[in-house]
Amino acid sequence: MGVQPGGFRFRLCEECVWLSAMPERLRSPATARNRQPILTVLQRVLPSNARVLELASGAGEHAAYFAAAMPGVTWQPSDPDADARASIAAWIGADAVANVRPPLNIDVRAGLWGVEEQPPFDALVAINMIHISPWEATLGLVRGAGRLLRPGGLLFTYGPYKRDGRHTTPSNESFDASLRARDPSWGVRDVADVTRAAEHSAMQLREIVEMPANNLSLVFEKRRLVE
Numbered sequence: 001m002g003v004q005p006g007g008f009r010f011r012l013c014e015e016c017v018w019l020s021a022m023p024e025r026l027r028s029p030a031t032a033r034n035r036q037p038i039l040t041v042l043q044r045v046l047p048s049n050a051r052v053l054e055l056a057s058g059a060g061e062h063a064a065y066f067a068a069a070m071p072g073v074t075w076q077p078s079d080p081d082a083d084a085r086a087s088i089a090a091w092i093g094a095d096a097v098a099n100v101r102p103p104l105n106i107d108v109r110a111g112l113w114g115v116e117e118q119p120p121f122d123a124l125v126a127i128n129m130i131h132i133s134p135w136e137a138t139l140g141l142v143r144g145a146g147r148l149l150r151p152g153g154l155l156f157t158y159g160p161y162k163r164d165g166r167h168t169t170p171s172n173e174s175f176d177a178s179l180r181a182r183d184p185s186w187g188v189r190d191v192a193d194v195t196r197a198a199e200h201s202a203m204q205l206r207e208i209v210e211m212p213a214n215n216l217s218l219v220f221e222k223r224r225l226v227e
């Protein structure tokens, strides 16, 4: 893809390519590898009629793929990047998936996301965002989960993580160094730090799922109301 050092397009996805048939559609090789393993977890943990808000949807391939595989689910994608939103809209249009809403412009660091008037969501999903954004984005994400999920609702995150202060593999350590070289505010986070931040927003870590390529899925649940 066109690389503009320092520009958002570069940050969106270094290895994304545009499809020649529909120039606004971006395709990420990583998504082709991770979408089915992620879908398997989502199908297990989400209610079949869940209303899902996805943050940092990027190119939009995940949204189109998951929505097509889970027809009872309503999927709301979002991204703060205009190229990403154009790509998401193009994927939805091309695949004609009826249960995906048009993409929203949401920066998770904002105090309000413009969806606060809607009924509470059953789940928030953020794939490959936590390590490719400043720590403030993770704090905004968990605050949003506390604000927008129904009691018992889920926050699903996916990506590489450290555990107990250590990288899980040398390749993740190298990846972390390359991320920090690109932007010092980025980096592979520790599961414990994310969990601690989530607990401040009434979110409890329910499950850690080991995923291919040394990634983890984290499933947090919003505390249920005490009777």
Ligand SMILES: C[S@@+](CC[C@H](N)C(=O)[O-])C[C@H]1O[C@@H](n2cnc3c(N)ncnc32)[C@H](O)[C@@H]1O
Pocket (backbone or CB within 6 Å): 011, 012, 013, 028, 031, 055, 056, 057, 058, 059, 079, 080, 081, 084, 106, 107, 108, 109, 126, 127, 128, 129, 132, 133, 134, 137
């Ligand atoms: C590596 S891409 C991941 C995209 C997609 N989820 C995937 O896995 O292919 C990181 C995404 O995070 C988004 N992002 C970065 N900072 C953000 C923020 N503060 N709020 C919401 N999204 C953000 C970027 O626009 C980008 O789309």
